[in-house]
Amino acid sequence: MGSADDRRFEVLRAIVADFVATKEPIGSKALVDRHNLGVSSATVRNDMAVLEAEGYITQPHTSSGRVPTEKGYREFVDRIDDVKPLSGSERRAILQFLESGVDLDDVLRRAVKLLAQLTRQVAIVQYPTLSTSTVRHLEIVALTPARLLMVVITDSGRVDQRIVELGDTIDDHQLSQLRELLGQALEGKRLAAASVAVADLAARLDGSGGLGDAVGRSATVLLESLVEHNEERLLMGGTANLTRNTADFGGSLRSILEALEEQVVVLRLLAASQEAGKVTVRIGQETEAEQMAGTSVISTTYGSSGTVYGGMGVLGPTRMDYPGTIANVAAVAMYIGDVLGHRAG
Structure with a gap:
């Protein structure tokens, strides 16, 4: 890019900066006064005329200064050399x-x-x-012998809590078995794979009585948490x-x-x-x-x-x-x- 083009971009950069700060159309005299452009007002006026002809700036009103166009903002953004780092x-x-x-x-x-x-x-x-999330942990808490709280925690920090109403009561040993079975099926898997795994587990244990019924009911509730929602x-x-x-x-x-x-x-x-x-x-x-x-x-x-x-x-x-x-x-x-x-x- 030649020196004239570089200079015109500096003029454009100055117009963008001043317009963002003031909300007012920018004139050539103001640019020369506020910015060390190293050229005369006449040169700045000529540069502004070229920038306007090329669609980078426009004149909103007769006898007013210029404001950037969308094309001008795009040129400015594309040529931001480095974004000022935060302190x-x-x-x-x-x-x-x-x-x-x-x-x-x-x-x-x-x-x-x-x-x-x-x-x-x-x-x-x-x-x-949900599609990018992985099940990090499944926790099961017995609220009563026939009522469970299931908590699904994903790697992104998403937490979903569900209540499971059991058809029969389970003891502490069965609760531990249920926690282990469902945990092995879910933990470390993407949600889509986890939903398949828990459905497979429920189908495998269906009709086995006792724990099979608890797994089936838990799986039905868990699938509401694991299946991708459109919204x-x-x-x-x-x-x-x-x-x-x-x-x-x-x-x-x-x-x-x-x-x-x-x-x-x-x-x-x-x-x-x-x-x-x-x-x-x-x-x-x-x-x-x-x-x-x-x-x-x-x-x-x-x-x-x-x-x-x-x-x-x-x-x-x-x-x-x-x-x-x-x-x-x-x-x-x-x-x-x-x-x-x-x-x-």
Whole structure:
């Protein structure tokens, strides 16, 4: 790339930075005053004319300055050389806040709250997808001799509790046998394989009386926990942040809120970024969702030991602090994975 192109990109970078900070169209004089571009106002005006002709900036009103277009933001994001790393104290604060979560639900709630505060955008975290989860432990507790509490814990920290009503009472020895049989069938297996194993076990012991009946009833209940459900759960936070930027959405804030409520569009955007450790930025029309006009979505995945648990990210106006938001999304995702992975270990 030639020096003129490099200089024009510096002008574009300055326009993006100033527009994100001020919300006001940027003129050539302001650029020269605020940034050490090393050229005259006339040169900056010429560069702005070229950038406008190429579709990177536009003039919203006659006799006003320029603002970045979606193409301009994309060029800016593609050429972010390095995302400013968070400081040691910032990283420690994030990790400490997430580690204080008492269980999976609490960790994810904290992550959403933290990400919304850090970015001042809408934060979204997808619950761990069942298809990638492995049964880490099965616990069975006798509430009465004929009533059991079964607790399934996955490697992603997901905990599912179910009550089993037995047809007959069982003693402590039988309870221990039941725990061992079901544990051997389930533990260490992906949920799909675990559901097959527990169904096979129930079929094998069917009609054997005593423990066979307890296994059959337990298996029926366990399958509700193990079989993949079509619906996925999302946690969102900071929706009110959208109202700070109503003007950025061109009056389409209602359709954005409706899309967030329906969750289908958001799930599709998160599912499209299932490459571990990679942060994806979709700007404006790149979201391929008409309801999301004027928004950008920055998303990534979280997980542990190479396993992706789910997607997460933020949604806000195209006029956002991309370097800072990318850094915060990446950091929170990394620490969610660390916290959940440590607890699964």
